[in-house]
Amino acid sequence: MSTILTISNLTKKYGYLTAVNNLSFTIEKGNVYGILGPNGSGKSTTLGITLNVVNKTSGNFQWFNGDLSTHEALKKVGAIIERPNFYPYMSAYKNLKLVCKIKDIAEEKIDEKLELVGLIERKHSKFKTFSLGMKQRLAIASALLNDPEILILDEPTNGLDPQGIHQIRSLIKEIANKGTTILLASHLLDEVEKVCTHVVVLRKGEKLYEGPVDQMITSNGFFELKAENTDALINFLNTNPNIKDVKVNGDLITAFLDQPMLSSTLNKLCFDNGINLSHLVLRKESLEEQFLQLTDQLS
Amino acid sequence: MLRLLNIELIKLWNNRSSKVLILAYFILLTSIALIASIKFDIGPVKFHLAEQGIFDFPYIWHFNTYVAASLKFFLAIVIVSMMANEYSNKTIKQNLIDGLSKKEFIASKFVTVSVFALVSTVFVFIITLILGFAFSDITELYHVFSDTEYLLAFFVKLVGFFSFCLFLGILIKRSAFALGFLFVWFIIEKIAYGLLRWEIELTENSWRTITQFFPLESMSNLIVEPGSRLGAAKELAKQVGEDFNFDYSVHWYQIVIVLAWTALFIYGSYKLLQKRDL
Known part of the structure; x- marks a missing residue:
């Protein structure tokens, strides 16, 4: 070329x-x-x-x-x-x-x-x-x-x-x-x-x-989660090595992935730890969110 | 070279106001011939300008180039606005993006004003020949073609003046302000001239040594006023006891000064264009 x-x-x-x-x-x-x-x-x-x-x-x-x-x-x-x-x-x-x-x-x-x-x-x-x-x-x-x-x-x-x-x-x-x-x-x-x-x-x-x-879009996406016991979920997420960041917005919890993970895997993990999820979505950032992330990083 | 001239002429010729001014200029240039028809006939007072010797060879070269040069302001407007419009339309930017180099841009403008000056000179040459052969008593070829250095002076004067206009157009970027500045500059020169002559009271020779280097003054020195050279004016002066003894000829160093200004203006325009971000 x-x-x-x-x-x-x-x-x-x-x-x-x-x-x-x-x-x-x-x-x-x-x-x-x-x-x-x-x-x-x-x-x-x-x-x-x-x-x-x-x-x-x-x-x-x-x-x-x-x-x-x-x-x-x-x-x-x-x-x-x-x-x-x-x-x-x-x-x-x-x-x-x-x-x-x-x-x-x-x-x-x-x-x-x-x-x-x-x-x-x-x-x-x-x-x-x-x-x-x-x-x-x-x-x-x-x-x-x-x-x-x-x-x-x-x-x-x-x-x-x-x-x-x-x-x-x-x-x-x-x-x-x-x-x-x-x-x-x-x-x-x-x-x-x-x-x-x-x-x-x-x-x-x-x-x-x-x-x-x-x-x-280099990230592995993020989970949007809801559970009855929010605090337990946050604690669990914070200790999981695959999750790099957790954000809480009301009762909606967003967990950013460090490594790829299937939603079924997370669901099972949560269940094994005694947390019942009421909401679970795996999402990828749109280009817009990516862009904002990129441009905000240094400011 | 032809390509650059072509580019510039497309820009000018499609602009109605430029076209009107250019045409007006050349029509007025031709109408110098109308001076020949100035004729008073009031009973005992008979006055026919053409018979006062203004159309006699070789004096006519001096007279016609002087009168024609005063029309240069028509083209000054065209030239200043052809430069300033490139800025206000931002077409200068597009021209450069399209692949015209900054050097070519300046060159295309300079070639155009030189062509203006050249065509004006040819015009004046033809009109002068026609008028001269119609009214002059002297038609021996030796006399007809002496003093033609006024034509060269005319050409250099126009090129110099137009280059000044180009430079102001680039420097100020707005045609009205650039023309205003041209006028202000003219006044500044006149004030400096007056200060040197009367306030500082330098001796005759030394203030002329300085003022001849002023840009507009140097251009006007190329062709000094021809009126006092007329028979009638000399008669009149004699009666009041004055004897005009001016130097009317064109000097090589005056041409060199104007050419130096021309070079400076064009180089300055180029440097300005090169230095500025558009």
């Missing part, structure tokens, strides 16, 4: 604030990556640095094994950051024509890409007459003009209405299915969960996790 982007020890400081702190990760061809993190975690800054619009403080990044200058490499990349930026007084078609000139490519793909994002009927309308959803779709068309090696999207559904969000997401999936490598920055978990295969989790500019989405 060939590497598209390598980031090593990247740091960006704005005065006292460290927006990105010693960040390293790699993007391989063919995967759909998500950069996940709360607002202000350094997602856009990281992308901005690799896209030549923000200056790094230290560290390095390298496109396509480093044999191209950044701006030459960017001609093979399609990217949109935050809001779609186009010349408001120019039509959709002319804006894309300008992008073709900048990327030094032929103009024949303009219609094809406008068709893909469903803007072909509006191709001669001025950009300023577009709704936000249409602007965002035009931005995606523009990023796809050169059939890029990688498509970078920064919060593509931010500020859109549900219908717009749906359109953009199905568009992203469609593009991903064609085999285009995608890097999607978002603070929305279900967005990342639905589209991405790999994820990099950031918090305050630091990397918390990097790897496949399904392996991000």
